[in-house]
Amino acid sequence: MIAEFLIMAAVAAAPVEREITAPGPQGSLAGTLTDAGKGTPVVLIIPGSGPTDRDGNNPLGVTAAPYRMLAEGLAKQGVSSIRTDKRGMFGSKAAIPDANKVTIADYAADAHAWVKSAQAATGVKCVWVLGHSEGSLVALTAGQKPEGICGVISVSGPGRKLGTVMRDQLKGNPANAPILQPALAALDSLEAGNPVDAATLPAPLQPLFNPAVQPFVMNLLAQDPPKLAAGLTVPYLIVQGDKDIQVSVEDAKLLAAGQPKAKLAVLPGVNHVLKPVLSDDRAANMAAYGDASLPIAPSVVDEIASFVKR
Numbered sequence: 001m002i003a004e005f006l007i008m009a010a011v012a013a014a015p016v017e018r019e020i021t022a023p024g025p026q027g028s029l030a031g032t033l034t035d036a037g038k039g040t041p042v043v044l045i046i047p048g049s050g051p052t053d054r055d056g057n058n059p060l061g062v063t064a065a066p067y068r069m070l071a072e073g074l075a076k077q078g079v080s081s082i083r084t085d086k087r088g089m090f091g092s093k094a095a096i097p098d099a100n101k102v103t104i105a106d107y108a109a110d111a112h113a114w115v116k117s118a119q120a121a122t123g124v125k126c127v128w129v130l131g132h133s134e135g136s137l138v139a140l141t142a143g144q145k146p147e148g149i150c151g152v153i154s155v156s157g158p159g160r161k162l163g164t165v166m167r168d169q170l171k172g173n174p175a176n177a178p179i180l181q182p183a184l185a186a187l188d189s190l191e192a193g194n195p196v197d198a199a200t201l202p203a204p205l206q207p208l209f210n211p212a213v214q215p216f217v218m219n220l221l222a223q224d225p226p227k228l229a230a231g232l233t234v235p236y237l238i239v240q241g242d243k244d245i246q247v248s249v250e251d252a253k254l255l256a257a258g259q260p261k262a263k264l265a266v267l268p269g270v271n272h273v274l275k276p277v278l279s280d281d282r283a284a285n286m287a288a289y290g291d292a293s294l295p296i297a298p299s300v301v302d303e304i305a306s307f308v309k310r
Contacts, residue, residue, distance in 0.1 A: 140154065
């Protein structure tokens with residue numbers, strides 16, 4: 001009888017996943033609520049750059065499902081979460097007709113819409129807003145208006161202006177040598193507010209500097225992460241893996257310098273998609289981006305859960 005009771009209790013306490021929506025500009029925004037139970041903290045997970053879906057996957061080669069694994073890991077520690085599709089993409093396709101016509105401020109407005117939906121769905125007074133990679137900029141921007149926001153969490157978030165980060169990424173990959181100079185010149189132009197004729201660029205660069213996305217890229221390049229961090233009045237956690245080949249530990253330190261009250265957690269052996277990496281081999285690091293069988297690094301979940309439950 002005791003064993004049966006324990007089994008029944010475990011089943012009853014298991015987290016429940018269900019679809020959830022928030023109002024978008026022209027249609028609903030879609031996401032998944034992983035409900036760890038009444039009264040648990042709620043973390044809103046804002047995705048990173050490009051066509052990244054609510055699970056953290058991207059048709060450009062990321063199939064590691066880091067956000068789904070983060071949600072599952074948080075639920076096991078008594079933390080609920082909502083992971084979302086961006087306006088105009090995937091389940092949120094109806095929100096706007098053109099997913100490229102967007103700004104960081106637009107995404108921040110969506111984050112506030114999600115906060116209200118989360119409050120209504122779960123009964124919490126406030127929501128923790130977590131942004132991964134580019135999503136960190138969205139979370140920081142949303143946090144400038146703290147109504148309904150418990151705190152902000154930057155995970156693998158840039159601490160430098162995006163132009164500097166992109167230059168370092170381009171220079172850091174030896175395979176980019178043949179296209180490096182035109183890529184850097186294109187960035188210079190966009191930073192100055194001048195569109196680039198993508199047709200004149202080498203073929204590998206044309207998707208990156210697609211005319212349809214150039215207005216958004218120019219908006220991104222204008223963002224100042226440490227300044228946004230400095231404007232926060234809510235608790236702030238910065239999580240950064242030391243095996244991240246896209247965003248550096250220095251970025252995390254710059255964010256922390258912008259907001260001295262922040263908690264900085266540098267996690268050994270964690271890469272950009274939050275997976276454990278044992279070596280400095282770039283190929284092995286990149287392989288983790290496509291490995292949905294590789295669990296998320298436990299330290300990522302531990303840091304976030306302990307912060308929101310403190």
